[in-house]
Amino acid sequence: MGIEFRDVGKTYPDGTVAVTGFSCTVPSHRTLALVGTSGSGKTTLMRMVNRMVEPTTGTVLIDERDVLGLDKVELRRSIGYVPQAGGLLPHRRVVDNVATVPVLTGTPRGAARDAALALLERVGLDPALGRRYPAQLSGGQQQRVAVARALAADPNILLMDEPFGAVDPIVRRGLQDQLLQLQAELGKTIVLVTHDIDEAFRLGDEVVILRTGGIVAQAGTPKEIVAAPADDFVRDFIGADRADRALRTVDIDGRSVVVDGDGRPVGVLE
Amino acid sequence: MSWLEANRDYVLDMLVQHVRLSVPAIVISVVVAIVLGRVAWRWPRVGTVVLGTASLLYSVPALPLLIVIPVLLGIPLRSGLTLVVALAVYGTALLAGTAADAFRSVDGRVREAAEAMGYSRAGLFWKVDLPLAVPVLLSGVRVITVSTVSLVTIGALVGIPSLGNLLTDGFQRDIRAEIVTGVVGTMLLAVVLDVLLVVLGRLATPWRVATPTGGAR
Numbered sequence: 001m002g003i004e005f006r007d008v009g010k011t012y013p014d015g016t017v018a019v020t021g022f023s024c025t026v027p028s029h030r031t032l033a034l035v036g037t038s039g040s041g042k043t044t045l046m047r048m049v050n051r052m053v054e055p056t057t058g059t060v061l062i063d064e065r066d067v068l069g070l071d072k073v074e075l076r077r078s079i080g081y082v083p084q085a086g087g088l089l090p091h092r093r094v095v096d097n098v099a100t101v102p103v104l105t106g107t108p109r110g111a112a113r114d115a116a117l118a119l120l121e122r123v124g125l126d127p128a129l130g131r132r133y134p135a136q137l138s139g140g141q142q143q144r145v146a147v148a149r150a151l152a153a154d155p156n157i158l159l160m161d162e163p164f165g166a167v168d169p170i171v172r173r174g175l176q177d178q179l180l181q182l183q184a185e186l187g188k189t190i191v192l193v194t195h196d197i198d199e200a201f202r203l204g205d206e207v208v209i210l211r212t213g214g215i216v217a218q219a220g221t222p223k224e225i226v227a228a229p230a231d232d233f234v235r236d237f238i239g240a241d242r243a244d245r246a247l248r249t250v251d252i253d254g255r256s257v258v259v260d261g262d263g264r265p266v267g268v269l270e
Numbered sequence: 271m272s273w274l275e276a277n278r279d280y281v282l283d284m285l286v287q288h289v290r291l292s293v294p295a296i297v298i299s300v301v302v303a304i305v306l307g308r309v310a311w312r313w314p315r316v317g318t319v320v321l322g323t324a325s326l327l328y329s330v331p332a333l334p335l336l337i338v339i340p341v342l343l344g345i346p347l348r349s350g351l352t353l354v355v356a357l358a359v360y361g362t363a364l365l366a367g368t369a370a371d372a373f374r375s376v377d378g379r380v381r382e383a384a385e386a387m388g389y390s391r392a393g394l395f396w397k398v399d400l401p402l403a404v405p406v407l408l409s410g411v412r413v414i415t416v417s418t419v420s421l422v423t424i425g426a427l428v429g430i431p432s433l434g435n436l437l438t439d440g441f442q443r444d445i446r447a448e449i450v451t452g453v454v455g456t457m458l459l460a461v462v463l464d465v466l467l468v469v470l471g472r473l474a475t476p477w478r479v480a481t482p483t484g485g486a487r
Contacts, residue, residue, distance in 0.1 A: 052386050077388030087383030091401050091477045101387055133477040149387075159386070 002028040002189055003049060003157065008058035010044050010214070018044040019214030021058070026206070028156070029187040033204025035194050035237075041214025042193045046159050049191060050079045062157065077101050080150030080158040080188070085166035087146060088134040094120070094145050095130030101153040112152075119148040124178055140171035147179065151186070160192040164199065176202055197238050201226070209234055273447035281436070281451060287350075288432040288459060292419045295354045296463075299361025299414055304407070306362065307369020308395070321367050328363035332421065335359065336428050353425040360421065361414040368410030372403035405478065408471040412464055419460040423452070433459070 003026040010018040019041040026032040034042040047053040048060045051072050060067045067075060088097050096103075098116035103109055117127040123144045134142055143163055150158055164172045176199060183190065194200050200207045201222040209217040209225070211233060218230040226245075229235040239245055246261040249269055256269035274281065306324065310317025335356045340347045343355065376399050384398045423434030436452030439445070472479055 047386075050386060052382075073388050073390050075388075076386060081383065081386040083383035083386065084379060086377060086379040089380060089384065089398065090377070091475070104388055104393070133480050135477070136480065 002026045002030070002063070003032075003191065004061040004064075005045065005048070006059045006061065008045070008048060008055040008060060010041070010048070010053060011056050017213050019055075022214055022216065023058075024208060024216075024219065026189055026191060028189050030205045031183065031190040031192060031203055033192045033194060033200035033207045034210060035197055035200040035204075035207060036210035036217075037195060037212070039212050040210035042195075042210050043161060045210075045214065046161060046191050046193045049157065049159055050076045050081065052076075077105055077153065078155055078157075080153070080155040082143075082146045082150045082158065082160040082163040084162045085139055085143065087161075088142055088149070090134055092133075093130065094132050094134060094137065097134065097145055098130075098149045098152050100149060105153065116148070116152060119152060120145070122151075123148045123182070138171075139167045140175060143167060143175055144178070147175075147182070151182075156189055158188045158190045160190060162193055162195065165194070165196070172199070179203060201238075209237055273445060274451055277448075281433075281455065284431060284433050284435055285455060285459065288419070288422055288434075288456070291350055291353055291422045291425065291430070291432055292357070292415075292459075292463075295357035295361055295418050295422075296411070296415050298354070298358040299365055299418070300407075300411055302358065302362045303365035303369045303410075304400075306366040307371075307373060310366065310370040311373035317370060321370065324363040324366045327359055330359075332356065332360075332424050333427065336425075348429045350425075350430055352428075353422065353430045357418050357421055361418050364414050364417065365410045368413075369403075369407060372406035372410070373399060375406045376402040401474070404471065404474050408467065408474075412467050415463050415467060416460045419463060420456060423456060 005022050005024045008022050009020045012018060022041075022045060024032070034045055036042045044053050048055050049062070049067065051067055051070075054068065062070075088094075089100070092100070095113050095116045098119055099107075099109070099112035102112040102115065107115075113130075117130050120127045120130055125141060125144050125148070129137065129141065129145075134145065137145065143166075146163065150160075164175045167175065180203065190203075192200070192203055194203075197209075200209075204222065206219065207222055207225055208219045211217045217237070218225055218234045225234065225238060226240070229238060229240050235241065242261070244260050244266075247258050247266065249256040249258050251257075257265050258267045258269055259265050306320050310320050336352060337347070339345075339352050339355050340349070343351075345351050380402065381394065381398055384394060389398060422432045423437055425432050426434030426438045433452050433455045436448050436455070440448030440452060
């Protein structure tokens with residue numbers, strides 16, 4: 001069950017190879033983080049799940065069924081999609097943005113709006129913001145709306161395309177916390193695309209680090225990857241040698257204080 | 271003013287004729303231009319040919335066009351339909367490029383997210399692309415509205431009545447008040463229709479009224 005990429009590849013008509021021979025399984029209720037630089041094929045892979053991109057080789061399966069055998073529009077409506085910044089419908093009020101998919105699938109508008117207002121609260125927004133247009137919200141608020149919108153039809157799967165990439169670090173942290181809390185309650189199957197390794201480690205149960213051309217540099221849990229980077233590429237990508245990852249302890253007044261590579265204290269070892 | 275008072279019914283009649291010729295021509299132009307603009311946007315190569323042909327049509331002089339259309343369509347020369355078709359050709363030629371630009375002005379991130387959410391092809395056009403294309407489209411519609419209203423007057427030369435008759439008649443009989451009435455009447459009609467379009471545009475794009483930047487980020 002869950003999502004399975006079975007030896008998928010994507011070569012565009014102009015000859016660009018985005019992905020080659022990628023295989024990976026995302027068990028239900030787990031989060032897969034696809035991380036890599038631009039050109040690593042991470043977004044292409046995510047888009048294969050809802051057929052925004054179709055693989056040229058191999059198959060993508062959801063609960064054992066080939067997505068190519070499913071109706072494109074129905075499939076997309078059954079999957080929550082959180083776009084990058086700027087993906088809200090600018091001409092629809094926030095509440096109507098959130099209610100988009102339920103309305104598309106035939107829920108009466110009034111009922112869909114009521115549910116949308118409740119969802120806004122769930123993602124930490126004042127329901128009064130529902131009357132506004134997206135441009136009247138801050139970037140962080142807009143992405144909360146995007147998350148609420150993706151959840152509106154109560155999908156089993158969420159696809160997230162660099163959802164928090166364009167907000168400042170403090171707001172990003174808040175959004176990540178919110179998502180972790182929601183995920184603990186809802187248990188969706190999530191495919192998250194990010195170029196931020198820290199985000200991948202925070203949100204992903206499983207992390208796949210991709211290099212150019214969609215080749216897997218390393219796949220595993222965050223712990224496995226940090227503990228044993230497969231090669232120099234991964235080591236460099238996760239910043240294993242970075243000052244804030246190379247922690248050690250020093251003894252101060254009988255207590256073990258953890259310091260980073262520059263000797264700055266980051267905490268106390270209990 | 272005495273000429274106008276004496277000929278009020280005639281002027282009003284010509285004004286009504288003028289509206290009945292210009293409004294259908296504008297509506298047809300808008301619909302056809304949106305179709306052509308959509309095609310040009312969707313298939314850029316076809317679009318180059320379509321938009322090139324359209325601008326070529328715009329360069330056809332008006333009087334020959336008014337002679338050719340009745341021959342091609344088998345309708346009387348003095349029929350209002352002849353003029354409506356001719357004006358629709360000019361209006362479409364002028365607007366098609368703007369319509370393509372209007373579709374190009376829609377934020378790619380927005381339409382992509384909409385597609386990923388499960389909008390059908392038709393839904394994407396009616397609910398996302400078209401409403402978001404309105405601001406740019408409207409700027410083009412305003413241009414062809416004013417140009418169409420003013421072009422209707424040439425119908426008078428081949429005997430299709432409109433406010434243009436006040437010009438031909440006024441020149442022939444040397445009645446200055448009649449010429450002035452014809453010119454001012456045509457301009458006023460253009461201004462009224464333009465204001466109407468601005469108001470309609472505001473009603474169709476409430477999000478832009480609420481956010482002066484128009485959500486363009």
